Amino acid sequence: MSSPNYHHLAHLKIPLKDIISATNNFAHNISIREAGFGNHYKGKLMWSGELIDIHAQRWNKEWDEKEQQFWMEIFMLSTLKHKNLVSLVGFCDENDEKIIIIKRETRASLVNHLSDSKRLTWLRRLEICLGLAHALSYMHYDEQRDFSVIHRNIDSETVLLNDNWEPKLSEFRLSKKSKVSNTLGYTDPTYLETKSADHKSDMYSFGIVMFELLCAYDCLNEEQSERPNIDEIVTRLEKALEHQLEHHNA
Numbered sequence: 001m002s003s004p005n006y007h008h009l010a011h012l013k014i015p016l017k018d019i020i021s022a023t024n025n026f027a028h029n030i031s032i033r034e035a036g037f038g039n040h041y042k043g044k045l046m047w048s049g050e051l052i053d054i055h056a057q058r059w060n061k062e063w064d065e066k067e068q069q070f071w072m073e074i075f076m077l078s079t080l081k082h083k084n085l086v087s088l089v090g091f092c093d094e095n096d097e098k099i100i101i102i103k104r105e106t107r108a109s110l111v112n113h114l115s116d117s118k119r120l121t122w123l124r125r126l127e128i129c130l131g132l133a134h135a136l137s138y139m140h141y142d143e144q145r146d147f148s149v150i151h152r153n154i155d156s157e158t159v160l161l162n163d164n165w166e167p168k169l170s171e172f173r174l175s176k177k178s179k180v181s182n183t184l185g186y187t188d189p190t191y192l193e194t195k196s197a198d199h200k201s202d203m204y205s206f207g208i209v210m211f212e213l214l215c216a217y218d219c220l221n222e223e224q225s226e227r228p229n230i231d232e233i234v235t236r237l238e239k240a241l242e243h244q245l246e247h248h249n250a
Helices: 007-012 016-022 065-081 123-140 188-194 200-213 230-249
Strands: 032-036 040-046 049-059 087-092 097-103 157-161 167-169
Touching: 007 065, 007 087, 016 040, 016 049, 016 087, 016 097, 032 167, 040 087, 049 065, 065 087, 065 097, 123 157, 123 167, 123 200, 200 230
Parallel strands: none
Antiparallel strands: 032 040, 040 049, 049 097, 087 097, 157 167
8 A cells, every 4th residue: 555645634644743752752761662563652742732642653664564554554543433443643754754643552562461360350351352352343344334354463462451451452554455464373374374364364363362361262263164253252252241240240
């Protein structure tokens, strides 16, 4: 996807100088994490008259697929609106810098909390799985859109958590027309063999995340036809959460 003419996104453009100020010139001490495509930083940005906490994704200038992935992420985040997806603040495409700004989620990535059984209780784990399932159902089947979205980069690193432990799926740079992320262990074996991804590829990756949280063997079936659809998972998780809440409130 080459650089498009996004006149309708002009209101989302953020001057580079404002981002440099918000991140203290991309200071190392406010780095969230490093990735192959670029680095992540936290900061505070004055935007629309309000000081907000931000998560800045700064693309690596040497990244081969920078142009395509940058615009894919902007397209997806500006199009998809769901409470379990991250919120786009804006972007910068200036002086050979490509930066995407999203709202910063307080608890950062799910991967940081998987081993914390005291704070990440069984009930919270169910709620996180259900939130992600609702997000995938929206992406795969929302009737208000004339297209379906395959995320293709789901793992416990791309799932962010807000202060209330609600999940927010992030990183849409590989969605739809891009290649599947080869995150070790999360990539559908069928894709590795055929190089063809579909909705069930997302289900495999989601299954790995649920396995980390709960255990979800059905989604990990090597036969794509044997994996459940996301709506089936939503129903199962809603029932599990209902039973858990009944037990919790008894």
